[in-house]
Amino acid sequence: MTRTDPHDVPRPDARLHFGVFFQGVNHWTIWSDPSSGSQIDPASFLRVARAAERGLFDAFFLGDGLRLRESEGGVHELDVAGRPDSITQLSALAAATERIGLVSTSNTTFNEPGDLARRLAGLDLLSGGRAGWNVVTTHNAWTGENFRRGGFLDHADRYRRAEEFLSVARAVWNGWAQGAVADSAEARSWSVPGAVGRVRVEGAHFDVDLAPTLPRSAQGHPVIFQAGDSGEGRDFAARNADVVFSAHGTDFDDALAFAEDVRRRLRAAGRAEDALRILPGTEIVIGATEKEAEEKARWVRLHQVTPAVALGIASRLWGFDLSGRDADGPLPAEDPVVAAYEGRFGTRWVDDPRAVVAEWRAKADANGWSLRETVIELGPQRGHVGTPAGLAEKFARFVRHGALDGFNVSPYLVPDGLDDIVELLVPELQERGVYRTAYTGTTLREHLGLAPVA
Amino acid sequence: MPRPALHLAVEIDGDGAHPAAWRRAAHAPGELLSPRRLARTAAAAENAGFTLVTLEDSILPPGSADGTGPVGRIGAVERAAFAAASTSVLGIAPVLATTYAEPFHVSSQIASLDHVSAGRAGWVVGTEEDPAAARAWGRPVVGGADAIAREARDGLRVVRDLWDSWEDDAVIRSVATSRYLDRSRLHYVDFEGETYSVKGPSIVPRPPQGRPVVLAPAGLVPAELTDVALVGGPTPAGAGAAASAAGAPLAFAEVEVALDAPRETARERIADLERYAPWEGRPDRLRYTGPAAGLVELLADLAGRVDGVRLRPLVLDEDLAVLSRLVLPELFVRRLAARPLPGTTLRTSLGLPRPLSRFTTAGAAAPAPEETR
Ligand SMILES: Cc1cc2nc3c(=O)[nH]c(=O)nc-3n(C[C@H](O)[C@H](O)[C@H](O)COP(=O)(O)O)c2cc1C
Numbered sequence: 001m002t003r004t005d006p007h008d009v010p011r012p013d014a015r016l017h018f019g020v021f022f023q024g025v026n027h028w029t030i031w032s033d034p035s036s037g038s039q040i041d042p043a044s045f046l047r048v049a050r051a052a053e054r055g056l057f058d059a060f061f062l063g064d065g066l067r068l069r070e071s072e073g074g075v076h077e078l079d080v081a082g083r084p085d086s087i088t089q090l091s092a093l094a095a096a097t098e099r100i101g102l103v104s105t106s107n108t109t110f111n112e113p114g115d116l117a118r119r120l121a122g123l124d125l126l127s128g129g130r131a132g133w134n135v136v137t138t139h140n141a142w143t144g145e146n147f148r149r150g151g152f153l154d155h156a157d158r159y160r161r162a163e164e165f166l167s168v169a170r171a172v173w174n175g176w177a178q179g180a181v182a183d184s185a186e187a188r189s190w191s192v193p194g195a196v197g198r199v200r201v202e203g204a205h206f207d208v209d210l211a212p213t214l215p216r217s218a219q220g221h222p223v224i225f226q227a228g229d230s231g232e233g234r235d236f237a238a239r240n241a242d243v244v245f246s247a248h249g250t251d252f253d254d255a256l257a258f259a260e261d262v263r264r265r266l267r268a269a270g271r272a273e274d275a276l277r278i279l280p281g282t283e284i285v286i287g288a289t290e291k292e293a294e295e296k297a298r299w300v301r302l303h304q305v306t307p308a309v310a311l312g313i314a315s316r317l318w319g320f321d322l323s324g325r326d327a328d329g330p331l332p333a334e335d336p337v338v339a340a341y342e343g344r345f346g347t348r349w350v351d352d353p354r355a356v357v358a359e360w361r362a363k364a365d366a367n368g369w370s371l372r373e374t375v376i377e378l379g380p381q382r383g384h385v386g387t388p389a390g391l392a393e394k395f396a397r398f399v400r401h402g403a404l405d406g407f408n409v410s411p412y413l414v415p416d417g418l419d420d421i422v423e424l425l426v427p428e429l430q431e432r433g434v435y436r437t438a439y440t441g442t443t444l445r446e447h448l449g450l451a452p453v454a
Numbered sequence: 455m456p457r458p459a460l461h462l463a464v465e466i467d468g469d470g471a472h473p474a475a476w477r478r479a480a481h482a483p484g485e486l487l488s489p490r491r492l493a494r495t496a497a498a499a500e501n502a503g504f505t506l507v508t509l510e511d512s513i514l515p516p517g518s519a520d521g522t523g524p525v526g527r528i529g530a531v532e533r534a535a536f537a538a539a540s541t542s543v544l545g546i547a548p549v550l551a552t553t554y555a556e557p558f559h560v561s562s563q564i565a566s567l568d569h570v571s572a573g574r575a576g577w578v579v580g581t582e583e584d585p586a587a588a589r590a591w592g593r594p595v596v597g598g599a600d601a602i603a604r605e606a607r608d609g610l611r612v613v614r615d616l617w618d619s620w621e622d623d624a625v626i627r628s629v630a631t632s633r634y635l636d637r638s639r640l641h642y643v644d645f646e647g648e649t650y651s652v653k654g655p656s657i658v659p660r661p662p663q664g665r666p667v668v669l670a671p672a673g674l675v676p677a678e679l680t681d682v683a684l685v686g687g688p689t690p691a692g693a694g695a696a697a698s699a700a701g702a703p704l705a706f707a708e709v710e711v712a713l714d715a716p717r718e719t720a721r722e723r724i725a726d727l728e729r730y731a732p733w734e735g736r737p738d739r740l741r742y743t744g745p746a747a748g749l750v751e752l753l754a755d756l757a758g759r760v761d762g763v764r765l766r767p768l769v770l771d772e773d774l775a776v777l778s779r780l781v782l783p784e785l786f787v788r789r790l791a792a793r794p795l796p797g798t799t800l801r802t803s804l805g806l807p808r809p810l811s812r813f814t815t816a817g818a819a820a821p822a823p824e825e826t827r
Contacts, residue, residue, distance in 0.1 A: 092536065125487055148650040213525065
């Protein structure tokens, strides 16, 4: 493989940033292998976070889902599930790690800003300025059944509430002036008079009056991530986020198109193009040779997409229960049933089931694929497969062409699924000058190369 | 051999029980909000031999009536999780109020604290009584003692049910049937209260202790929903009577303590702080001021009347050191109290059984998970 000439690209000095996403809910995490560990034991989280820190990752990332996913009339049984409250888990990791960023996915619909901003600021202080917040807006009535207010929010309002939520949070985080606490026990009072402000907001979504209880952290306040893919979501990111956690990181052209779309929205929002990092979620399978990598990827896919998982994915695409069918046989003959989506299975993965089924049929026929093979080849997926050197070349091209700034990597095995990346891929990236060789800062904002908070 | 009777808890919020305690703290005032200081305090309590620390909280600033005290505080759950990861045998119980907070979140937070601490979590059921808390939350005021008690009670019911909603063995990892979970061992809680309903199940697997230890001020919530009643009285006999009346499996007396320190007596230390703010006494708390030996005698007396104490030291940095050097060792030697044993859960330290999930299918008694991991 020829190496890219680093001077012949738009961003010759760009560096790749890695986060690790400990997922805990979905079929990407293989649980059937003997090396698969606990999804809830704190030792698993610590093992992954420490591996990532050894690999000089920017961040350790936890997701959020406020109701257990359901399928075929009950709790979904096929995939890993059951995870800790993210801020609680991350506060524990803050005590057991030194440098890595700690990012919590937290929802703006079923939280209140005074409370959540305070929890995130606490994590930020306890970690010495390493906290991040992935702002998500899941709002369906089905999730709302776990909360006092139920499903109270219109779809159209999800980002309006999120935006107002974030502005209250920022006001809470900025409520204390620098040096707000007395520097001596002899002072007249613990806080310097006038240095602690009040936050008063009467908005469309919030009526809040509070006294913030925390100073700024070493990085000012938590780094803002955003993970919605709709146009509204991308605009929200362009106005408010420091990092976009996207789903566009497998195909170069798709990644570049997404990045250019986001940069266009950034300009429209009046922000600099380098004010936002783009970190798509991905999976990385590494082998010593291309052939070994392909074989390993095959093993991974077969363990992720068991016959039952294949039927579950097909059921959600076709819109009715296919669990009795033969996954190793042909695709169901029926047409998909398109119904309103209630959110029982997280974010909907396709917009137009009819079109997707038509494409599946055509390709399955052409290749002689079973339903399971079709799901493996064409179903929800993302990821990169290759040798350490081959992947390093590929990723260098992605980042130097501005298609992305790095990846949020989901290990397919917990807790040791990051080890290959840390031990084999990172050195190759370092050799090519696209990856740090030591942490140069202490805060998440510094790791990401973001400007200090004003 | 039966474990000694008196369980020892200590409140480690802020700089101490006195509103001006920060003026005698062994650190710069702002250091109160640092991770180093929290880790140091938790380690001091653990090394002293306490079974449990509690962490006060509110969305409102702690403060003092005259506005000169500390107005900063990190959330109790975040502090508890951080402290859990920096200790190994200490029980840790943050205050959380369901007056405004979502019971679903409270359940997840405490369950997660139990996971990160390998079974050392407790929950002190709190209330937000000040209407200013409603404005800080941005929610309608819950006004009046009855409504506040209702929200505490309903919140506790929901939280307990959510902890029970995963049976202990719900994760089956059955490769043969392609199932990670057995949905028949997961349960909708279908809570219907006066003001809201909650569906469930929890998003967090059952905590290591089954249910983390629930502590609550006596009389706030139905005693049968709690493990430890926090009781008080101006005298040991009064505390003992309150303990008998509480009806919970265990009762801990609230005791404020100010001890003679190497260079100054307790009285001198209090007098020093009284220059800034008064230390108002409360009828529902004992208060001890004086030499360490006198506190040992008081605790020996209380050992026959209550199951434990929660100490509220005047100044943490000063009184924890005296407790550690002179009080707890004496209690241990006299077998009035004992250190928690490494690898045990808080429930085990307190002599409380591990509860089965109330949804567990009759007859199918679930095995208790291993005590140590
Ligand atoms: C890569 C990625 C990861 C996401 N992770 C989560 C998550 O952990 N929890 C969650 O509630 N939503 C998650 N979401 C979806 C967001 O909730 C999003 O706010 C929601 O789908 C509505 O926004 P949209 O309509 O802009 O997509 C994720 C989305 C993407 C693209």
